[in-house]
Amino acid sequence: MKYKLLAAAVFAAITPQVQGATPYVLEELGNLDYAKHAYVTDANEAGQAVGMAQGVFNIVIDIAELDFESSAMTTAYRNRERVFENRDEEITFTLDDIENGNINGDAQQFLQDFLREYYASSLYQKISGGRVSEFNIAVEYNDSTQERVIYDVEHPDYDGGLTRSVENILTSIAEDGVKAGWGSAPYTKIQFTEDGETESETHYIRDFTRRGFVMTNTGERVDLMPTEATYGGISGAYNIVQVSDGYLVVGETSVSIASDSQESLDESCDGEKVPVEVCHESYVTSGSRPLYNRHATMWRLDNALNVIETVDLGLGIVPDEDEQKRAWRSTALAVNENEIAVGYSVVRYRDGDSIRQYPVYYKDGDVVEFINEYDYLSGGRAVAINNSNIITGYASKNIENTARNKFFYHNVATGETIFPTDFFKSSSVVATDINDNGLIIGQGEVETSSSASRRQEAFIYDINKDTFTNLNDLLPCFANDGESSFPYVVAEAISISNDGTVYGTATKTVDKRDAQGNVVVDANGKVEQESVVVSVKLKYNAEGVAEKCPEKAQETYERQGASFGALGLLLLPLVAIRRRFFK
Incomplete structure (x- = not known):
């Protein structure tokens, strides 16, 4: 615990x-x-x-930004018709119904599924954390269950309500009720004209994909800023512990940018086909070619939630000159009162040249691996x-x-x-x-x-x-x-x-x-x-x-x-x- x-x-x-x-x-x-x-x-x-x-009900869809005559929309509708046919049922809505604002429960589900399907495209409204993941609301279970708004904002395009375009994660709660977690920035709309075209299109962009925070009992948020914040940076708070003089929070933060990824970004993100912000985010969120070196981190906070110290807990390898061109990661998931943190990190596999990820703990400046690599896989x-x-x-x-x-x-x-x-x-x-x-x-x-x-x-x-x-x-x-x-x-x-x-x-x-x-x-x-x-x-x-x-x-x-x-x-x-x- x-x-x-x-x-x-x-x-x-x-x-x-x-x-x-x-x-x-x-x-x-x-x-x-x-x-x-x-x-x-x-x-x-x-x-x-x-x-x-x-499974949030009645998420507001910005109908004005949808093209109901596009091949993407009409194909999706035909596929949904087949779903109903396979159930020996008649579909309960048309695309005209939706465009005219007549949206029933089936139409609402269709729109949400459509937007999740095209999550990777910046041309569509965002209502989820990915193609297969549902939108989530951060909640606190106290006298009653209540939503905690983290980074979301109210906007007139969504009937004056929240955009529901963010990820909201409360990961941990201290003994006095102070909470830790992470969230993403809300998406905003910009107009962009592709090079060689004359008409602009709406694109959705955001300032950052993940930022750690701590939050008071009354909902006041203190951000834990990433060490390397170019292109928004990444930070996450995964555990908070109350101590006599404040709090210990552990997680991860971006500490630098890998040179190979930076070079590729500079070559690709020229702003001709898509907005540079969209291109930058594709590198920030890339799983195959990560942009940032992300290190396990411990933040020391005082009782007023001021950050007193940010401690880089280290990495399980010391990258050589060639390895420094790539991005590597370690993460801390929990910490105890003795300031020993635990998580995972890349390590030298069987003391060779290969690099793999294994469970580790962080103690007194060391990253300690303890799983037998000959018996257990990466x-x-x-x-x-x-x-x-x-x-x-x-x-x-x-x-x-x-x-x-x-x-x-x-x-x-x-x-x-x-x-x-x-x-x-x-x-x-x-x-x-x-x-x-x-x-x-x-x-x-x-x-x-x-x-x-x-x-x-x-x-x-x-x-x-x-x-x-x-x-x-x-x-x-x-x-x-x-x-x-x-x-x-x-x-x-x-x-x-x-x-x-x-x-x-x-x-x-x-x-x-x-x-x-x-x-x-x-x-x-x-x-x-x-x-x-x-x-x-x-x-x-x-x-x-x-x-x-x-x-x-x-x-x-x-x-x-x-x-x-x-x-x-x-x-x-x-x-x-x-x-x-x-x-």
Whole structure:
């Protein structure tokens, strides 16, 4: 567990969904009424939590900027018609309807899908973090769930509301409620005329793609500026810890620009075909040819959130002259009160010339690798550290000719790294947090199918007892009526307090709602159902006893857990996708 000082703040508990004599009692943290899914990203000892909402209803689309006669739009519409035909249904809207402002739930979903499909083009409005990722809202779970606006702004083109063109990420919360995270700048419209053309076109640009920040309880934001800020720079805050004289925040920042990438940018970004800002961002966000050297960083802040010191935690290699032409990366994901940070970095692979990425920790100016490169593949993360300097995370291993993640814990004092037994041999399992009592949580695959997206569930592991348990086995078999199956499947365990309280995400079945938030009914007028993701709190019950579920209830539970459909993409090991929000 990222170090959590004791505090007097009290978290107002939400009415429990289930009361029972099991080891854990599940409570929903509550979602915004204008979003479908809810996720938790961190919680403190006082019970305050932060997270995000996805599936936001009624995102405003700037219809005036869409060309309804373009091949892109008409092709997308024909493809959507075929989707309806395959369901033996007639499409419920036309492009003329949309252009005239008559937009129903199906049309709203069509527009959102269209804009996500063309996310990479600067000619289209932005409402997501990428082609396949939904727009998200940063939320704080307190007396009630509330949205926290980070970098977004209100604009008349969106009915005077927020542009919804930014990424909003709260990654961590300190014991007094001060939060850390990162976000992107809102997109703005500019007119650009391509070289040789006479008519201008609208393009969408932004000032930066990722900037770290800390935020007070009242929503006041303090930016953590990147060391190298040319073309916007990059910084991210992934964990905050309260200490006696202020706060420690760890993450990453751009520290310099790779010469090869700079040379390529200078040659390509001439402003003839697209705005130079658009070209610059293509280099900033490039995964194949990164622009920036990004280093793990620790910021020291005083109690007023003034940045006192910015510490470069280093890189796991010392690049030679040729290697200095390329960009390299290290990142810190968590820190404890002893100022030991953990994360990942590039390192020398088996002491040769090759460079790979492995979990590391940062201590006293050193970048320390501790995973055996001969047993484990490149990749993995060290994600959390407790006050006894026990690190947890995961590394990748070749099992049955497939790369699988396996969780570990590492003792800094002894140098020992342990990979406990988990769900089964070929299950990919990742850890997400550890508390001061040696309890590790995370999630792993619970089915042995050959599918690329196996169903996953949350676990808890006790270092002292060497016991590994599916958290769902510590919850009731039945709902409150004593007959229906328990309505939740806990897919992720994200944060664990010293008293054993676990925060995570679960799935449950609810009335289906469309992109405008309307309840969906079938041709017979029956309300349709769907699985959604909800943020949950699992309160530890020391007197509880695990129930042995009857075979019938267990079968129902398995079917429910396997019926996520498209939601399965949201429930992959999210420590790599969403939880710490690094790319």
